[in-house]
Amino acid sequence: MSGKEKKWSCEYCTYENYPSALKCTMCRGPRPFISEDIYSLHNNDDKTNSAAGSCDTKPNINTWQCETCTFFNHIKDQICTQCGSPFVSASNLHDYLQPLKITQHSDLAQSLSQPRNNSPPASLTNVENSKRMTLGKWTCMICTYENWPRATKCSMCGYTPQTSQRPPSSSRLISPSNQNIDVSNQEDLYRTPSNIMEENNCEAERKLRLMRRNADWNWLNACIGVIEGNPVPVEHYLSSGGDPARTLTASEVAILNRSSAFDVGHTLVHLAIRFQRDDLLAVLLTQIRGSGSGRKNVPSYIAPDIAADIRRHFAATIRHGKASFPYSFVTEFPTFALPAEVDELPGSVQEQLFEELLDKDAQAQLESEPAVINWSLELTVRLGSRLHALWNRSAGDCLLDSVMQATWGVFDRDNQLRSTLAESLDRGSDIFYPRWREYEENHASFLQYSLEEGQWEDDWQSMLQLANSPGTSLEMLHVFALAHVLRRPIIVYGVKYVKSFRGEALGYSRFEGVYLPLLCEQSFCVRTPIALGYTRGHFSALVPMEPYSRNESRLPKTNLGSDQLQSIFLPLMDRERKILPIHFLTESEMGREEAILRQWMDVCESEGGILVAQQLLHKRPLLVAQMVEEWLNHYRRLAQVTGAPFPRPIPVQDYSSDGDTDDE
Structure with a gap:
């Protein structure tokens, strides 16, 4: 070292380091900054120039170049001051010669087979290495990412x-069979990457089209x-017999091509929980818990053409009131x-029949x-007034569907009834709004809270918007308005507490109670009510079974007319003998519930002291009778099959929920 x-x-x-060291040899600390003239360093001796200016590509006899990072170190440094790699001199060169022998079973050959070591052998040039590595990669058919040949x-x-979608082993750099470089097929060395990419993309697209052609799109939708x-689409899949516990496969996830939403093994329940679809989750869990096989053959599904005629006939019975009746109403009951x-x-x-008609869970x-x-x-056995919950669609239109089922069976x-409801609330806001607000204010004061005028207006507008939005759930006000559209009472039997799927009260x-057309004239309405059931955000039509056959010869000798059967008795009390609440009463009407019920319905008391309302069953309209008869013939044919001398299994027919209209 010179002076x-x-x-x-x-x-x-405080360790003293050589001037060429950029870091402390002892503690690896940084070299302190010294203000120097960088141009004067160029005139220093070769040793300082080569060490301090390590970017110079010309080596010096007083320096050695690191094989790892190519940094020029001082000859006295035994390790690289840049990366810490050891100095390999002629004295210890023999320690590194033996591992350089590449054989089939050598350590270096074994290390080349590891997945994290993708570098080619040292004998190939950089251009050849780049070409071989590009040829060895395979392109993902989903995201087009180029993967290493050993990536599974x-x-x-x-x-x-699949195995056929990856390039052949001869085009890869290292063959997994013998751990050596395979250059037997010399043509693969000169194939351009674009040709291989085009071939893989064509094959992938062909397989993807085949998967889409054979996919179950009811399930994917x-x-x-x-x-x-x-x-x-969820309702269509379930009603057509789909399994709610079905899981997504890898090919189906590839078809959907939304890795952020769909994963292999997910069911509809997983997706509903992940995306917080509580309404759909309730339907799916109901199906899984065993509400039936998923096949529903309600009368409107067996006879879809007649059901469409019934809906058109119902639309023709709607009239638009004027003056004192600004809302719409029906003319048949x-x-x-x-x-x-x-x-x-x-x-x-x-x-x-009952499995395919009723909602067993409700x-x-x-x-x-x-x-x-x-x-x-007393009511169910002696008086024959047992109620059955009809299966209903799970969308937000369940209230309107249940009302149509309880009246017309479709x-x-x-959305004819929904549009009529929305129009009635809009045109009759002047008479509906005051009674609705007074009723809600009484309920709010009972819970010790109040709203401002602007909040009441906003809530009313939201009620109107719900009525005019197909697929959205409705509130108590809409049941009250439907009683005016139908011009008849509506009795809702509902659970008192909404529970979670674990049985916890939420x-x-x-909803439970009686809804009367209080804003109509009593002489303008009929006294026969309809019954609905409410269970955890879902409405169902509650209908009885006719006590006698339609054959007039089998009718009992009563004072009833030929077009009238027998009365069905609907309880106006709960099992604790408390009268069902009447909704939307004013403060002046409260306390006279039983008298009001007798004004609007035919009310009587059973021998057991149960207050009941009479539901009179009249002769069915012609279209409804035809639909019911065709529906019965379907099961009569099944009875003939089972009653034959050589009985055969009952054929299973799937009727999807979209068979009810021409549009779906």
């Missing part, structure tokens, strides 16, 4: 390709419907009931302790 070279001291450990699945999206909050001929079918056919909830319906043996598929349900 001009001056060591520098580390600020942390895509490193970007996780897609696992249901998955998309869950994440988008659209209940129509049918009441739907199950035909008595059901009892004439064999037991196995009856069981299938029936069980309404009859579970404490029971809401069918809790009196669904409100074309809140108090206010």
Whole structure:
């Protein structure tokens, strides 16, 4: 070392380092900054120039170049001051010569087979290495990411390709069979990457088209419907016999091509929980808990053409009131009931009929302790007034569908009843709003809170918007308005507490009670009510079974007319003998509930002291009778099959929920 070279001291450990060291050799601390003229350093001796200016590509006899980072270090440094790699000199060169022998079983050959070591052998030039590595990669058919040849699945999206979708082993750099470089096929070395990419993309696109052609799109559309909050495809999948516990496969996830939403193994329930679709989750869990096989053959599904005629006939019965009646109303008042001929079918056919017609889950909830319906043996057995919960669509139109089922036996598929309801509330706001606000203010004062005028106006506008939005759930006001549209009372038997799926009570349900057309003239309305059931955000039509056959010769000798059967008795009390609440009464009307019920309905008292309302069953309208008869013939044919000398299994027919209209 010449006298001009001056060591520098580390600020942390005071170790004196050579001028060429950029870091402390002892503690690896940084070299202190010294203001120097960088141009004067160029005239220093070769040793300082080569060490301090390590970017110079010309080596010096007093320096050695690191094989790892190519940094020029001072000859006295045993390790690289830049990366810490050891100095390999002629004295210890023999320690590194032996591992350089590349054989089939050498350590270096074994290390080349590791997945994290993708570098080519040193014998290939950089251009050859780049070409071989590009040829060896395979392109993902989902995200087009180029993966290394040894990757079993895509490193970007996780897609696992089939063996035929990956390039052949001869085009790869290292063959997994013998751990050596395969250059037997010399043509693969000169194939351009674009040709291979084009070949792989064509093959991938062909396979993807094949998967799409053979896919179950009812199932895939249901998955998309869950994440988008659209209940129509989900309902269509379930009603056509789809399994709610079905899981997504890898090919189906590839077809959907939304890795952020769909994962392999997910069910509709997983998707509903992930995207917080509570309404759809309730329907799916109900299906899984065993509400039936998923096949529903309601009368409107068996005879869809007649059902469409019934809806058109119902639309023709709607009139638009004027002056004192600014809302719309109907002019016919049918009441739907199950035909008595059901009892004439064999037991196995009856069981299938009720399985495909009723909502077993809603029936069980309404009859579970404490029971809401069918809790009196006097009414259900002696008086033949047992109520059955008809299966209903799970969309937000369930209230309107249940009202149409309880009257005409069909669904409100074309939203005719909803549009009539929205128009009635809009045109009759001057008479509906004061009574609604007074009723809600009384309830709010009972809960010790109040609202400002602007808040009441906003709530009323939201009620109008709900009525005019198909697919959205409705409130108590809409049931009250429907009683005016139908010009008849509506009795809702509902659970008192809304419970979670674990059975925990979430809140108090206010839907149960009697809804009367209080804003109409009594002489303008009929006294026969309809019955609905409410269970956890869902309405169902509650209908009885006719006590006698339609055959007039089998009718009992009573004073009833030829077009009238027998009365069905609907309880106006709960099982604790408390009168059901009458909704939307004013303060002056409260305390006279029983008298008001007798004014609007034919009320009597049973021998057991139960206050009941009479529901008179009249002769069915012609179209409804034709639809019911065609529906019965379907099960009569099944009874003939089972009653033949050589009985055959009952054929299963799936009727999807979209068979009810021409549009769906």
